[in-house]
Amino acid sequence: MKLTVDGTTHDLDVEPDMPLLWLLRDELRIHGPKYGCGIDACGACTVHLDGLAVRSCQITAQEVEGAEVTTIEGLGTPDAPHPVQQAWIDEQVAQCGYCQSGQVMQAASLLALNPAPTDAEIDAAMSGNLCRCASYPRIRAAIRRAIQSEGA
Amino acid sequence: MRALLILCALAAPAAAQSFDPIAEVLLHPRCANCHVGADGIPLWSTEAGGTQPHGYHMQGGESRMGIETLPCSTCHTNRNGVLEGSAPGAEGWALPPVEMQWAARTPAQICEQLKDPDRNGGRTLAEVADHVGHDPLVLWGWTPGPGLEPAPGTPEETVAAILAWADAGAPCP
Amino acid sequence: MASVGKIARRSFLIGSAAVAGGVAFGVYAWRKPVDNPLLADLPEGATTLNPYVMIDADGVTLITPRSDVGQGAVSIQTYLLAEELDVDPQTVRTSFGPASGAYYNGKVAAEGMPFAAWNDGLVSRVGRSAAGPAAKFLGLHITGGSTTVPDMYDRLRAAGATARETLKQAAANRYAFVRADLRTEGGAVILPTGDAVPYADLAQEAAALDPIEVAPRAAEGWKWLGKNMRRTDMVAKSTGTFRYGGDLVLDDMIHATVVTNPAMDGGVVSVDDAAARAMRGVEDVVPITDGFAVLADNTWRAMAAARALAIEWDVPTGRPADSDAMWEAHTAAFIDDAQDSRFADDGDVDAAPGDLVTAEYRAPFLHHAPLEPANATVLYTEGGTQVWTATQVPIFVRDAVAAITGQDADLVQVHNQPSGGSFGHRLDYLWVQQAAEIAVQVPGRPVRLTLSREQDMTHGFLRPMAIARGRGTVDDGQVRSLDLSIAAHSVTESQIGRAGLPAVGPDVAIVAAAWDAPYAIPDRRITGYRVPAGVGVSSWRSVGASHNGFFIESLLDELIAEAGADPVAERLRLLHDDASRGVLEAVADMASWNGPLGDGKGRGVAFTIAFGVPCAQIIEVSDTEAGIRLDKLWIAADVGQVLDPVNLESQLSGGALFGLGHAMHAEVTFDNHRIQQTNYHEYESMRLWQTPQVEVRTLETLPTIRGAGEPGLPPAAPALANAIFAATGTRLRDMPFAKSVRFA
Incomplete structure (x- = not known):
């Protein structure tokens, strides 16, 4: 294939x-x-x-x-991160980081489909992604940061 | 006409002319858990017997196919997962229209709904039976995948029960 | 991250004396510097300045021996060294180093001793200080107990400073300057002429000198420490380029998975492996302890074939088989014969005046369930064995593997790997032993064992279930007496026992954060009861405090409510420790505790000291049609000194949210000896939509620096239960709370 x-x-x-x-x-x-x-x-x-x-x-x-x-x-790459990845870096989201590949991909998909989601829309789109370290406050912050950087 | 009656009698016992055996299927978690109301939140039933909202805050949304940014198809494909707990699947995976809500309703309410073209997808009862016998998503209820209890009986028995009930004048409880 | 062996092979470094950080205790053997374990692996002409610094032609490699399970240990260890050594923390290479007693943890053993963190009396100080040397002699190279920062704070800065000054001296000697006229920057010594001499050019000469010991720099001069710093793993973890143990690829590697008796231990009655062997990519099915391993050319093929094994399992006997029987074993343990400790016994709880309140609380078994399933890669040859795995106990792993391969321990090399979470899971290493059992059956080929989520979830060592029986009296609007009895398995007995070591004396974990809660309640008694060993139990983030915080802070809240007192004011009245009062006052201020509250809302407060850190939390909830909604969480904690403000906040917030998610939703139950929760769909915890807004404030009044991975957890569950009581009038005494209330 x-x-x-x-x-x-x-x-x-x-x-x-x-x-x-x-x-x-x-x-x-x-x-x-x-x-x-x-x-x-x-x-x-x-x-x-x-x-x-x-x-x-x-x-x-x-x-x-x-x-x-x-x-x-x-x-994106470490040298040329996607805006969502850059927001993740700037907000220092990761702890163990194991879930973050999926979190970033889900967030990038969310923002591609809805560039300005509300808090409730963020919650609805991102709750299928489990973070056992509970980095959620920074995930929220990073998505809001990415919204702003995309909008700017 | 006589032949048809005999056929029905063979396919379903006399008691099936009541709505009860149909209600038993429609209110089974494999059916009712997706036939939910306006909140669009699918339900899960646990092995212990309780029913709860779908985990992970999943929502059917207005489209009933998931919210735009997290469609059901993010996890649910057109076939069942292999492992217990994995997302089951079938062609056209989505919640039924909101007017077809069965969850949290009584057999009497569902019976009236089923006869109302405004609330059954504009179908005659024969078409309802045909839908049950052929729609892949409905048929999934009898082959729900690992760890999930199938709907009672078989699709054929349910089709026969609906036809027999219809033939008996579709009495509601 | 380069392995030590790999670095050593391309290094040309020279050995030298080592730096022993920390405090001297007046015992010669304790003062004596530890041997530098890096020397053992260095080829001729290679150099290391101390156990934490290696320099080769390509530059500096820092050894960060504490495991990184997501708490940021590599990053903070790197910054502690880099702050003194003047290398760029973002680009410097790091390695976990070998398993070695040189990397003993001088703090972790002290946590197992019955000296309250707030008690700085002579007996406590002597007792705690004795634990450090004991750890050194035992060679406890362990990550745990929130000790990485406290244990490494002095040691790594001293190592960095000494290496720096010795390198400067080498440059001074070579270029005929005075060391005091030289400075360092960017991995080089800067001469008065402005010329920069890379450390790599000076390493050989530096290693020939006696190490020059100087005091670490004062905090005022810090470039990075104490300020918002970027964790060194952040870019890689945000771009999917970070590599965990389970991502390791070696030439000719076999992918393996195991299936073992679902009752944890217990043998095999019969097996039919014909179907599994016939599947594509399957190389072999081999026996291991209590089960089988499938070897294949792809992990999925191995897991699919493992499911195709038809195995009849033996059923263990002699211990309770299901949750009901396990609860019964706990209720039966409240007897004199099972009493394990009574570290607190003030006044006379039986004669205390006032109105009596009694209550019983329960906490379930819990799984660590880190998101990265347990994995280990082992390459066995007759000449030696290589192990790649994420572990918090590399020496235990080394010795356990040596026991399986039949080799001397020094022939087993453990290459520690960063871990996709732990929460205590990687203090165990059953899967490493399984990988070693497989590897000895395929000599010369590396075996990467990945457990399926189902295998991992059903074969974990658990946070113990526990029952607490509380009673107390209130008199004249005040809490007068508190008597709390706690029954649980002994984590120490179970966990230390698995390492083949005896655990003597009472287990502080059974009563941790309860017996030492700094409340001046006139009549106060805390009693621990040890439930006979059953299923294996383990340290779960904050260990005994994870249930005891809930027990004592719930009981206290009930007493305060009975007294008609204010939950914050009465706790403040009772607290006799300044730092503890400080965090409670801070959190009340953050939450505007006395401010207005909308209809259907409630606020709850709780306070604990765990791992030396006083932490107070307030949670605000709403009672909505959809259920209880967590609106806001305020956290105040005192850690003595803040090194990395961003990560500290993440650790405190993460600890609290981890605790809340489990308190709301999670439990592990047993039927016929089997764990019933096989995957996350049956083991829910915190997710984004239920996460409250979180605000964290850190204080720095403690005399010693403390770690923050665990102390944020214990107050979270009781703060939530107390908030739900405030909002609804319902007391939640059993976790998980979702059995009693619905959460929105």
Whole structure:
């Protein structure tokens, strides 16, 4: 199967039911997306599939054939971070950081679809992403910062 | 006509001409948990028997397909997850229209709803039965995936029960 | 992060004497500097200035031996060293260093001793100070107990300062200047001429000198410490480029997962592995203790094959099998024979005058459930074994692996990894032992073991469940007596026992934050009862204080309500410790405690000292149609000295929210010896939508610096329960509260 990840097209021979997460991590060695639960309960594996946030632990190879996948590592880089990543850096959101790939991808999707979400809209879009360290106050602050930086 | 009556009698016991067996299916968590009201919050039922709002603050939104920035399809695909606790799925995963609310309603209320084209998707009762027998999302209720108790009986039995009930004049409790 | 071995191989450094930081206790062996463990791994011509500083051709590598489980340990250790050594904390290389007694934790052992943090009397000081040398001799290279900053504050600054001055002396010698005329900047010694000599150029000469010990710089001169600093891992963690132990890739690596008896221990009756072996990518199915490992070329394939194993499990006997029986074992423990401690026994609680209040409180088993599932990579060869894993106890890991491989401990190298959370989980290492058991069956090939979330959740060592029975009296509008009895398993017995060490004497954890609560209640008694060992239990963020804060602050709140007194004013009247009064006054000020409150709202307050940090919290809730909504959380804490204000706030806020999420929603229950919560869908905790607004204020009046990872947790649950009482009149005595009320 063919799959484009972060702008690079790959030809892969995997089972149709292999979750995209493990295709990324163990076949392509792209480790930004994380395994936290495997059941859509934590959001650490969140990537963008044709621009929309999805849980890569649930989407399988057969469902992403020919699609364009963006991972946290394709969203931006340490030298050229995406505005949401920059907001995350500036607000110093991360503690253990394990969920933050998914948090950032979900927030980037939120702001792409709704550039000026209300607090309630932020809560509604971001509560599928679990942070066991409870960095939530800074997640809120970073999203508000990103809204302002995007709007400016 | 006689043949049809016999067929119905074969397909469903006489008691199925009442609404009770249908209500048993429609109010089962696999059905009622998505047939929720205007708040658009799907329900979860636990093994212990309790029912609670869908975890993680999920909302069906006005579209009933999730809020725009977090559609149901973020997690729910067109098939069930493999692991217990993972998002189940079926083609067209979404909440039914708000006028089709069953959760927190009585069998009598649901019975009247089911006969009202304004609240059943503009269907005749035969079309309702056909919908139950063919809609992938409805059929999912009998194959809900790991860790979830299926709706009672089979789709075929429910279709037959609806037809028998309709044939008996669709009496409501 | 480069491994020490890798750095050493490309280094050309020379050994030297070591720096022993901390306080001298007048015992020769204690004063004697520790051996520098970096020397053991250095090839000929290589150099290290002390156990915390290595310099090679590419520059400086700082050793940050305390594990980073998300609390920012690498960052703060880097800043402590960099502040003195004048290197850029954002670009300097760091390593966790080897497992070594040189990195003993001189503070953690003191936490297990029954001396209250507020008590600075002679007996307490001597007792606490004895724990440091004990830790040194035991070689307790441990991260835990919120000790990283307190233990490393002096030690790392001293190491950085000594390395800096020794490098300056080397430059002074070479270029014929006086050391006092030189300065340092950006990893180089700056000569009076303005020329910069990189440390790498001076390392060999510096290492040949006797270390020059100087006092660390005064706080007024700090460049980074005490100001808002950027954690060194922030960019990588925001861009998905940070690498955890579970991201490790080695050549020819096997991916593995395990499935073991769902009752934790207990053997296998039978197995049919034919289906699993037939699956794509599966290399082997091998036995390990209490179960099997599947070896494959991809983690998902290993996990899928593990689910295809048909195993009949043995069922353990001799301990309670389900939650009901476990609660019964706890209610049965309130007897003289099971009494473990009575560290507080003032006045006579049985003769105290006034109106009697009694109540019973319960706290459930809890899982740490860090988001990164437990993992370990092990490469076994006859000549030695390499272990890559995130651990808070590298020496225990090293010795446990050596016991499995049958090798001397010095042939086992532990490469500590940063961790996607812990909350105490990575004080255990069952999965490392499992990885080692697999590795010895495939010599020469690295095995990366990743537990499935389900395996991890159902095979954890838990925060103990606990029951508290409280009673007290109120008289003339004041709290007159308080008598609290707490029954729980002993974390110390269970956890230290797993390391093969005996735990003697009473377990302070059973009564922590209750017996030493600094309330001058005339008749006061705190009794601990030890429930016989059952399922394995563990240190969970703030350990015993995680339930005892709830117990004592709930009981006290009930007494104050019975007395008709104000919850803040009465606590202030009772508190005899200045720092404690300070944080309570601060939080009342932040929350405008005496200010107006809308309809359907309530405020609750709680105060605890845990790990030496007095912390007071106020929570404001609304009683809405959708349930109880947490509106606002105010936190005030005194940590003595603030080094990293941003991360300190994150730790206090994170601790409180972690505590609230579990207090609201989480419990681990058992049926037929099996943990019933297999994944996060059945183990809910705090999420964004239920997170209140949080405001944190830190005070700096304590005489010693303290750590903040844990102290924010204990007051959170009681503050919430007390707020719900204020809003609704309902007392919540059992956690999780969601069993009794709905949360919006």
